[in-house]
Amino acid sequence: MYQPKPVSPKQNKSLLILNTLLALISLVSGLMALYYSQWTIVLGMTLVLLSSCINVYTCWKRIKTKE
DSSP states (O other), X not given: OOOOOOOOHHHHHHHHHHHHHHHHHHHHHXXXXXXXXXXXXXXXXXXXXXXXXXXXXXXXXXXXXXX
């Protein structure tokens, strides 16, 4: 079975910041697309937001368990 290499705390913090930024940008883009009724972009940004939020949670949880 595949075992990923452990991620350093510095990399975890970087991933947390990047994923948080990605979540905020996708939320704003999705809301702007919703205003202009572009449903395909809204659906895409919703999926990006969902995956980014999951990544933020896992990075945050990984940082908290190492402390």
